[in-house]
Amino acid sequence: MPTSIITTDDLREFKFELLDDIKKLLTKQASGKLKKYLKSSEVMKLLQISPGTLQNLRINGTLPYTKVGGIIFYDSDEIQEVMLSNRIHHKID
Template structure:
């Protein structure tokens, strides 16, 4: 089996490539483009809600969804829009 020698230049190059990959992931995440569709379990984790609450939000039309086969998908942008549209602003009287 041939032996490979790893130099400090190789490690530096690897480090720079890894940092670029991490940076690209962070940029995608900050733009909200990391994942377009989310499954029910991801929505429950994201919103910290139970399966029953998620089902109620689907039934009453609060959360739009797509069902393909037996899997329910939610579009991340639509979930964000629902959250923004239902934001409550409380005024404090002085």
């Protein structure tokens, strides 16, 4: 497994990408464009995560979900709460 070195520039870029994603999520919700309940594929697209990452978030209890007849739904309000509660404030010089 190759080793990758993460620089402060990489972290800064990741921070800005994540903040942009959160802003988009909040803007969609504020404008009423975001549905109340999202399917797994919609959550993966919204958060730009893989199916495995989404499964891990379910398994470890990070992301609440509801299963109805084999289909998994996520409450968009709960996704927003998870994003805000896991927000990390760093000072980057």
